[in-house]
Amino acid sequence: MSSMNRLLKSALALSLTAAVAYPVAAQDIESQILQKFQQGAYSKKGADSCLMCHQKDAKVMALFDGVHGNLENSNSPMAKLQCETCHGPQGKHKGKNEPMVTFGANGNVSAELQDSVCLSCHQDAERMAWHDSLHSDDASCVGCHDIHTGSDPVLNRASEVAVCTDCHQQQQQDLYKRSHHPLTTQAGEGSMVCSDCHNPHGSLSDASLTEVSVNDTCYQCHADKRGPVLWEHQPVVDDCRSCHNVHGSVNDAMLTRKAPMLCQSCHANDGHASRAYGDDDSAFTGGDSCLNCHSQIHGSNHPSGQLLQR
Numbered sequence: 001m002s003s004m005n006r007l008l009k010s011a012l013a014l015s016l017t018a019a020v021a022y023p024v025a026a027q028d029i030e031s032q033i034l035q036k037f038q039q040g041a042y043s044k045k046g047a048d049s050c051l052m053c054h055q056k057d058a059k060v061m062a063l064f065d066g067v068h069g070n071l072e073n074s075n076s077p078m079a080k081l082q083c084e085t086c087h088g089p090q091g092k093h094k095g096k097n098e099p100m101v102t103f104g105a106n107g108n109v110s111a112e113l114q115d116s117v118c119l120s121c122h123q124d125a126e127r128m129a130w131h132d133s134l135h136s137d138d139a140s141c142v143g144c145h146d147i148h149t150g151s152d153p154v155l156n157r158a159s160e161v162a163v164c165t166d167c168h169q170q171q172q173q174d175l176y177k178r179s180h181h182p183l184t185t186q187a188g189e190g191s192m193v194c195s196d197c198h199n200p201h202g203s204l205s206d207a208s209l210t211e212v213s214v215n216d217t218c219y220q221c222h223a224d225k226r227g228p229v230l231w232e233h234q235p236v237v238d239d240c241r242s243c244h245n246v247h248g249s250v251n252d253a254m255l256t257r258k259a260p261m262l263c264q265s266c267h268a269n270d271g272h273a274s275r276a277y278g279d280d281d282s283a284f285t286g287g288d289s290c291l292n293c294h295s296q297i298h299g300s301n302h303p304s305g306q307l308l309q310r
């Protein structure tokens with residue numbers, strides 16, 4: 001089956017679902033466009049017929065700086081129906097008289113239909129879990145990707161985080177807290193990106209993590225925290241988030257709270273029952289508090305480290 005037939009088929013299948021969710025005016029445009037797909041009146045001259053009118057738009061022309069405008073790649077839209085591979089058949093379009101598919105949050109067709117255009121070429125292992133990702137419901141491919149450009153900002157590690165935090169304000173705020181992963185573009189930082197931990201195209205894990213669990217995601221880089229150790233600290237094995245806020249925290253080491261409060265949230269009866277935690281400046285409250293003695297908080301390999309003290 002040609003990719004165009006596949007596209008048409010998925011577009012038609014989607015029209016059934018799209019019709020339910022969309023307001024009447026938008027629905028009219030979408031059904032008009034679906035009808036154009038069905039009629040399949042593609043222009044004879046491909047891009048040339050579009051560029052007669054659109055070549056003054058620098059944004060349009062920037063397509064040819066990127067892979068989708070590459071005339072040499074036999075899989076590129078340019079080797080197929082060119083502009084119309086994505087924007088649909090021209091039909092009688094000469095301006096406002098008849099719509100073409102437009103993309104993005106203000107696009108004139110549903111996100112599902114927009115994405116089906118992209119997936120007609122990009123439905124591969126990398127995007128296997130796309131439909132499990134909240135981005136397939138609440139954003140779209142074009143929510144992150146720019147097409148008419150030679151360098152798509154989300155594909156560049158120096159600008160990816162800015163694209164993500166444009167929508168994810170909470171994570172952006174976390175990045176400016178006292179301790180955080182080196183994700184920002186502040187001087188000396190920026191060596192990591194959100195997609196080191198998250199698969200932007202979805203995964204089978206919660207929050208689209210790159211690995212099967214939170215801890216496995218952390219072990220990719222913090223291999224020293226992976227067991228087995230002789231003396232485990234149970235919450236470390238269970239979930240790093242018992243003590244750490246992964247996107248950033250006002251406390252050192254991205255801790256959810258400071259010791260001793262952090263420790264006492266689980267160790268109500270911490271074995272030092274006679275201690276009063278007031279304003280005394282003892283080893284219990286001063287410096288690293290509980291960690292003054294129980295310094296091997298992630299577990300110990302010392303023969304007598306059962307209390308995580310060495």
Ligand code: HEC
Pocket residue numbers: 043046049050051052053054083084087089090093094095096100101102
């Ligand atoms: C005779 C001139 C003409 C030709 C030929 C033409 N267009 Fe257009 N097109 C326009 C004009 C004018 C507009 C702007 C209409 C408006 O302001 O809403 C437009 C709008 C568009 C838009 C929507 C832009 C937006 O952001 O709203 C797309 C997409 C588009 N054209 C794609 C194409 C493609 C693809 C082709 C070739 C198959 C093509 N056009 C051929 C004149 C033309």
Ligand code: HEC
Pocket residue numbers: 047050051054057059060063068077078082083084085086087103104142145146147148149
């Ligand atoms: C791979 C899919 C794809 C191809 C091929 C493609 N476009 Fe686009 N086009 C898009 C997307 C997506 C957008 C929305 C803006 C963006 O993401 O860059 C867009 C935006 C536009 C716009 C609105 C631009 C603006 O100024 O806001 C026009 C007009 C347009 N395309 C025309 C064309 C023409 C003409 C061609 C062929 C030379 C073409 N497109 C080829 C996907 C495509």
Ligand code: HEC
Pocket residue numbers: 066067068073075076077080085086117118119120121122141142145147152155
């Ligand atoms: C006709 C097939 C086709 C369609 C439709 C298509 N692409 Fe592509 N896309 C390609 C090809 C070919 C490449 C180059 C990949 C390669 O050669 O390995 C590519 C590459 C990409 C890349 C990587 C770019 C880079 O610079 O490395 C992104 C991101 C992408 N496409 C997103 C999209 C999105 C989003 C859409 C829908 C708006 C879309 N594509 C529609 C064929 C297509």
Ligand code: HEC
Pocket residue numbers: 115118119122126127130135139140141142143144145154155160195199200201
């Ligand atoms: C949440 C933002 C986001 C969304 C939504 C998104 N992408 Fe991506 N995409 C990225 C990032 C970041 C990369 C580079 C890192 C990576 O590959 O994991 C990328 C890489 C790519 C690439 C090149 C490498 C590869 O995976 O083959 C293609 C092609 C691509 N995306 C297509 C798509 C398509 C098609 C959609 C919609 C079905 C989509 N993307 C939706 C962020 C996104």
Ligand code: HEC
Pocket residue numbers: 132133134135138139140143144154160163164165166167168194195198200202206207208
């Ligand atoms: C166009 C806006 C937009 C952009 C850009 C965007 N997101 Fe999202 N993202 C959303 C929305 C909307 C949701 C669903 C509601 C929510 O959790 O806020 C979401 C959900 C998520 C989730 C949790 C849900 C899941 O299981 O998939 C993660 C993780 C995420 N985004 C990461 C990223 C990353 C990483 C990037 C950049 C590569 C990114 N987002 C770019 C809008 C966006």
Ligand code: HEC
Pocket residue numbers: 161164165168171172181183192193194195196197198206207209214217241246247
């Ligand atoms: C060090 C790994 C890591 C990095 C880097 C990271 N995240 Fe996360 N993220 C996680 C983990 C683990 C979760 C799931 C647990 C949670 O909610 O704390 C998560 C959850 C999320 C969620 C879902 C939140 C919710 O409340 O359900 C969003 C959205 C998100 N991350 C966005 C981002 C964005 C945007 C970036 C880049 C600025 C980013 N993350 C960087 C590990 C990471």
Ligand code: HEC
Pocket residue numbers: 179180181182192196197214215217218219220221222240241244246252253254
């Ligand atoms: C892609 C690699 C990578 C992944 C994945 C990763 N980290 Fe990190 N982590 C780093 C880097 C780099 C630093 C900064 C190290 C430095 O500054 O010396 C860091 C620092 C930390 C710190 C110390 C922060 C401070 O301010 O002292 C904690 C705590 C941490 N990570 C926890 C986690 C947790 C929990 C996860 C899993 C959700 C995780 N990391 C996943 C790379 C990663």
Ligand code: HEC
Pocket residue numbers: 215218219222225226233235236237239240241242243244253255291295297298
């Ligand atoms: C019981 C609470 C707790 C749990 C659970 C926990 N940590 Fe920590 N973590 C701490 C404390 C307290 C510190 C700061 C004291 C220190 O440096 O040892 C810290 C510091 C760190 C640091 C920076 C200093 C260093 O040792 O490299 C990293 C990285 C880190 N943790 C990663 C992780 C990872 C990955 C996990 C999950 C496998 C995890 N933590 C689980 C309490 C915890």
Ligand code: HEC
Pocket residue numbers: 233234235242243259262263264265266267290291294297306307308
């Ligand atoms: C999320 C809950 C949680 C947090 C937070 C936590 N612990 Fe634990 N801790 C445990 C559990 C569960 C065990 C295993 C207890 C057992 O086996 O009886 C344990 C065991 C220990 C042990 C070994 C004692 C024994 O009986 O084996 C020490 C010492 C310890 N924790 C100290 C700390 C310190 C210091 C902190 C703060 C930095 C801390 N813990 C934070 C849950 C927690």
Ligand code: HEC
Pocket residue numbers: 260263264267269270271272283284289290291292293294307
């Ligand atoms: C001055 C060193 C020191 C400090 C500070 C300290 N501990 Fe201990 N902790 C010990 C020693 C020694 C033991 C074993 C002897 C005992 O039971 O008193 C122990 C035992 C424990 C045990 C195991 C108790 C049991 O019943 O097996 C836990 C849990 C514990 N400490 C948690 C904490 C917490 C939480 C803090 C901070 C509020 C803390 N410790 C501060 C030295 C310390």
